[in-house]
Amino acid sequence: MEDQDPDVAGSSSKNMELESELTSKFLNGQMSFAEYSSEWYGGEDEDENDEIEKKVEEPQQSVARRRRRVNRLTPALIGLMGEANLRFARGDNEMAEKMCHEIIKQVPTASEPYQTLAQIYENDPEKSLQFSLLAAHLSPTDVNEWLRLAGISSQRNDPKLEMICYTHAIGADPGNLEIHMKRLDLINKLEHTDTTLVPSLMSRVRAYHKIVTAMPPSQGEIIMKYTRLAATLYHDDDEKSKACKVMSAAYAKCPTLFSLEDLNIFLELLISQKEFNKCLELFVASCGVDIEAEIQTVQYSTNEIEEQTNYTKCSIPNDLAIDLKSKLLVCFIHLGAVSLVQTLLSDFLTNDVEKAGDLYMDIEEAFSAVGHHEMAMKLLEPLVNTPNFDLGAVWLKYAECLLNLGREEEATNAFYKVLDHAPQHPAARRKLFAILEKSGHTEKALDVLQQDKKYVISPSLLYEECLALKKYNRMSRYLEVAEILLCRAITKYRHDEELRIACKQRSAIELIQEFRILKGENPYHKDDLQFEDENFKLTPSQEWEIYKELLTLAHGFKQYVTMQRISYSALLIKGLQAHRKQVEFYIFQACLLNKDFVHSFRFIRELAQKNTTNRTWNLLSFVINSVEDVTHSKFLTRLFQRDQHWVKNLFLGNNYLMSGRYLVALKYFLEYHEQFREPLSAFLISVTILSMAAQKTVDKHHNLILQSLSYMVAYKQLRKYDQEVNYNMGRLYQMLSINNLAIEYYEKALACEPIAQCDKHGTIDLRMETAYNLFTLYKEHSPHLARKIMLKYLVI
Known part of the structure; x- marks a missing residue:
């Protein structure tokens, strides 16, 4: 005996370990039989060709789609199996079970011990079913056993297991129509009770497809019935490749049973899969078409030799349906038989466009696909002149054909006709834009890209419009269009x-x-804008x-x-x-x-808590003073609760001052002034005390006024800018109605130089404000002085 290949031996050992592990999991309830079976067969049953393709695509799969290796028992184990059956017949179930497990331990893929174990556990239906499933799984050709297990699964109301059993039964006896019908009945039942379960088990169309591939040619009527059903369902799901496969399988078995309608559908599917040579074979075999061709040998410059088929003559029966004739022309066009097509096309163009317009379109598409636009135009011109085909899609093909022929002016008019029928057509707008831009009509080109917001909008065309608007510097319109593009996927705020x-x-x-x-x-x-669901x-x-x-x-x-x-x-x-x-x-x-200070306050609050800089305090102060609601004391208290910042007293004092709580404001200003001795704090204290003195409920008004004046003097001493100081002193005396002193300080302010010169902000000068206040003081008693002030300082 030859030594066993080490690789083969290693693979066999690994398989045995895996088999034992899977079997153990199944018997212990850790996996269902569906999962166990799928480890070997890849789940649902497939058409054989699909199986082969998938195996080629996934050669490295180590578990899925594995085929169970069935091992036969050695003579010694056959004897042990016989002894186990004899012990079971005598009622010694315990010993029989031990013998079966010993056999399983040595050969896990033998079905005999599982069959005996199923009989031993016949009083335990669940355990017995498990062993029966394993036994059937290891002898998959026993169709009757699978049918018996399907019946048990039906009684247990387990449709998933029942479907698996029928699938294995069909695998064991593919030509048994009765089993196929039982599986279809189960699918029908599930479709009426639990539609969610059907796709996970088996779809109706795949059951039809399996019948077509499994039945022998003698069952021609059955094959054709389910071929038509499968092809219809595949076509509805846009699975033309599978529809073509099922039709091909049926035609290979019973071509004579294909009706004219069947042939028409089959040819259409073959054309969609670009199987033009097969189409010609079908025309010759089933449609009475006679084709003559010659083989030419072509040698390229690379010394590569290729044989090409040159179709020279075609004889078509007079009674051949017009839609089949059109498909024959399409095939010849794609196979390069242009001279032959020109001969056949003259006869085809004698057909009434009103009745055969769709077929005209099919032939035109074939011509355009291979670049024969002059030939395509012969079919498009009668179409656009026919009322029933005065459609946007037809005009679009006509326009594109004109454009490919270099007839740009005519193409422009044709694209406008497309937009008359389909105002939002993106492709037409793009191509029309390109033509108009090339010819120098920039404004018209940009207008063409503009989509009507009442209809569904193309985002990709919107983006192209943005690029064009930027290119030609139409930035005002770009702002509007780009905003729509950027915000297309969001909603507008309402509250x-x-x-x-x-x-x-x-x-x-x-x-x-x-x-x-x-x-x-x-x-x-x-009123929300609607956008196309495209991949842009x-x-x-x-x-x-x-x-x-x-x-x-x-x-x-x-x-x-x-x-x-x-x-x-x-x-x-x-x-x-x-x-x-x-x-x-x-x-x-x-x-x-x-100037939306209410909403700006939401953001400055967070910024002030994280970024404690002078700029932040200035912004916070600006916003707080600009908001009509001035009660921000709670926020400010929380803001400065953790970090005692030097601006705390100014913020809180100013807030309380603005809200009329003068005593609290005065407390904060005094604390700040005691620490820093700044002119601002002295000025704020003076203003606060003066505001208190203006209240009717306050006693000792004169004392408060004197205190206010004393702090204003302190402000005057600390502040170095004469114009500002004199102006504020004048304002103070004007408020107190001490007009002679107010006039004195205002005149001093007018005589002073501006406060500051700044390259960025210009001159900071209070002369106009000062002059206006003087004007108001003079206009009642000294109008000539008031006029003199006005003409000198207030005329712009």
Whole structure:
């Protein structure tokens, strides 16, 4: 005896280990029989050709689609098996079971011990069924056993196992029509009770397909019945390749039973799969067509030799259906028999276009596909002149054909006809744009790209329009179009609550829609733009660049409402989530520019807690003083609770001053002034005390006024800019109605130099404000002085 190949021996050992492991899992309930079976057979049964293709595609699969290796027992084990059966017959079940397990241990793939174990456990239906399934699995050609197990599965109401049993039974006896019918009955039953289970077991169309491939040619009528059913279902699911396979299988067995309609469908499927030579064979064999051809040998410059078929003559029966004639022409066109086609086409063009227009289109498509546009035009011209075919699709083919022939002016008119029929047609708009742009009609070209928002919009065409608008510097229109493109996948805000959701949550579109549903609103709006479901998609980097570009344009055009809207929309765009912090800052800037201080406060609050710089405090102060609601004391208290910052007293004091709580404000200002001795704090203390003195409920008004004056003097001493100091002193005395002193300080302010000169902000000068206050003081008692002040300082 020859030594066994080590690789083969190793593979056999691994298989035995795997077999034992799988069997153990099945018997222990760790896997169902469907899972166990699929480890060897790949699940559902397939057409044989599909099986072969899949094995070629996946040669490295180690488990799935494995075929069980059935081992025969050695003579010694046959004797042991006989002894086990004898022990079982005598009632010694325990010993019989031990013997069976010993045999299984040595040869796990032998069916005999499992058969005996199934009989031993006949009082335990579950265990008996497990052993019976294993036994049948290891002797798969026993069709009666599979049918018996299918019956048991039906009684147990286990359709999945029943389907597996019928599938194995068909594998054992493929030509048994009765088993196929039982499996179809089970599929029918499941379709009426549990449609979700059917796809996981076996679809109806694959059952039909299996009948076609399994039945012998003698069952021609049965084959044709299920061929037609399968082809119809495959065609409805756009699986033309499988429809072609089932028709090919049927034709190979019973070609004489193919009706004219069957042949027509079969030819159409073959053409869709580009099987043109097979089509010609079909025409010759079943349609009475006679074709003459000669073989030519062509030698290329690379010394490569190829044989080419040159079709020279074709004889067509007079009674051949016109749709079959058109398919014959299509095949010849794709096979390069142009001269033969020209001869046959003259006869075809005598047919009435009204009745045969669809066939004209098929032949035209074939001509266009191989680049014979002059020939295609012979079919298109009668079509566009026929009322029944005055359609957008026909005009589009006509326009494209004219364009390929270089007749651009005629093509332009034809593309406009397409848009008359289909206003939103993207392909027509693209090609018309290219023609108009090439001819120098830029404005017309750009108008062509503009889509009507009442209809469904193509995102890819919208993007091309953006590129064209940028190219020709139409930035105002670009701002509008690019915003639609950028925000196409999001929703418009309806309430402030939706803004809060977007600010708090990332990718909040779904949450906003749920919020609307909870409020009893429609999540979508009738005026929302509708976009085509196409594969076009901007990358996150593209979205980010467009977003920044739109903000720059909106700012440049001073369209701050648009700038704010785009900024808030960016919170919902998934591609911009990586830049969320920057987006939030842009929203804050847009709100400031749009003077929407209520919404800007939402962002400056968070910024102030994380970024404690002078710029942040200035922005926070600006926003707080600009918002009509000035009660921000709780927020400010929380803000400075952890970190005692030097600006705390100024913020809190100013907030309480604005809200009329003067004593609290005075407390904070005094604390600050005691620590820093700045002119600002002295000035604020003076203003606060003066505001208190103006209240009717306060006693000792004169004492308060004197205190206010003393702090204003301290402010005057600390502040170095004479114009500002004199102006504020004048304002103080004017408020106290001490007009002579007010006039004195205003005149001093007018005589002073401007406060500062700045390259960025210009001159900081209070002369106009000072002059106006002097004008109001003089106009009642000294109108000539008031006029003199006005003419000198207030005339622009």
